[in-house]
């Protein structure tokens with residue numbers, strides 16, 4: 001700015017700048033409004049769910065502890081205990097992780113490190129496409145293939161079970177885990193690879209000793225995102241869960257996770273029953289909030 | 305230090321010429337061809353990058369590779385530990401014999417790379433502790449004993465003249481070191497494998513002058529124990545530290561001779577133009 005300029009020129013520039021500033025401020029306000037819209041929606045939804053869901057505990061005199069740890073859910077008898085559903089959700093999610101994470105991780109390693117470019121170029125998009133399949137179709141697939149399979153192989157009275165949910169959820173989280181983990185592995189600098197190979201370490205040794213540890217935070221992100229997908233899944237689960245209201249004690253037990261409880265009963269519920277379903281939503285929402293918090297922590301760590 | 309060693313080497317060469325000091329020479333193993341390259345051609349797909357390269361690299365000497373950008377120095381260097389195998393399109397003809405073994409017909413790449421170490425242009429320490437970085441190679445060889453690893457790590461870091469600077473922070477992340485320190489830990493990591501040959505691709509190009517000097521000093525010390533092949537864009541560096549110099553141009557070796565000859569009395573006009581800075 002210390003460079004001397006002719007007055008006239010400065011004036012013109014000033015005018016042009018004014019217009020620019022005007023456009024600038026208008027468009028930034030427009031963006032602001034859009035951003036606010038989504039924030040408002042979020043606040044409205046959360047507020048509404050919390051308002052409705054907390055009503056029975058704040059006003060109706062129900063105990064929140066009994067709600068969380070009660071084992072009976074019989075709305076007609078005024079019994080609202082969601083403990084079996086919490087356990088069902090946790091078991092189903094952990095089970096899906098136990099199956100989905102290793103398979104997803106090995107697939108990601110294969111695609112990023114081992115497969116030839118040509119093979120990876122076919123498989124990677126195919127897996128990404130899996131993520132786009134509507135979840136109800138996964139449910140239909142589970143109901144048509146997995147459930148009868150379980151029924152026949154293990155001689156179950158009812159194939160809809162915890163293990164069926166686990167399998168369907170594991171399949172559903174695969175695309176997320178594979179895609180995110182593959183990206184993380186590909187992002188590991190080539191120089192690490194070369195450094196390790198140049199020390200006479202085999203390709204597989206290099207993968208497990210340098211590349212996977214270096215991609216650790218990305219892989220953790222993949223796992224948490226997959227987890228989020230599993231815990232929030234509703235449609236596919238309804239079809240294969242069986243929806244029994246018991247605390248599952250075996251893999252072949254029929255279960256009812258939190259999500260399905262809401263989806264199954266919200267259509268006809270009223271009064272306290274309906275509010276208790278909102279409360280179920282609060283519990284589910286808290287789970288996901290905690291997950292997101294963990295995710296943020298991991299990404300922050302990865303940034304360092 | 306640097307100069308003294310150089311004088312010493314010259315002295316030895318002179319003695320050798322007059323038939324004296326041969327036993328001394330044999331002791332160090334100096335002057336034997338450690339690496340024999342015969343008629344090496346390399347193709348990236350259709351594109352040929354090396355044309356009939358033939359040269360012998362002597363044991364326990366520093367051999368410098370110089371030449372303008374893109375002339376194939378790195379490509380040549382990376383044929384010596386088969387790093388080019390990582391690129392699918394690479395085709396190679398000709399022979400490279402290291403320790404009397406043709407490295408392209410014997411299929412044990414892993415063993416080759418334990419014998420022929422490499423230091424890269426940019427320090428590429430792994431995101432783990434200094435200790436784990438240096439112990440990385442030996443652990444890959446199945447050495448698990450803590451005492452043994454401790455010993456290797458200390459020896460290697462001492463060998464790379466970095467022990468005193470890092471001995472109190474061995475368990476901290478290696479990426480917290482300065483660039484120059486990192487590069488010397490990279491050298492330590494290579495030394496830890498007790499290789500015969502160490503390849504260096506512009507190891508000082510990312511370093512400040514002081515660090516560069518330290519690494520150069522280190523290289524002159526290291527040739528007591530290792531055969532060193534170094535790519536450099538720095539003419540003074542080649543002149544300071546190397547015994548022999550190969551001048552590459554467009555994938556061919558134009559001239560390969562004692563470093564002193566290359567810089568004082570080059571036989572080829574193109575070499576002269578290059579070392580005097582007239583092109584490249």
Ligand SMILES: Nc1ncnc2c1ncn2[C@@H]1O[C@H](COP(=O)(O)OP(=O)(O)OP(=O)(O)O)[C@@H](O)[C@H]1O
Pocket residue numbers: 348351353371372373374375376377378379380391
């Ligand atoms: N992966 C590759 N695929 C195709 N061509 C390559 C590849 N790597 C190098 N080349 C080509 O081979 C030739 C030699 O490259 P090289 O990297 O060996 O040169 P250099 O002498 O090391 O150059 P610099 O001094 O810039 O490092 C160049 O023409 C380059 O474009």
Ligand SMILES: [Mg+2]
Pocket residue numbers: 377378379505
């Ligand atoms: Mg190069």
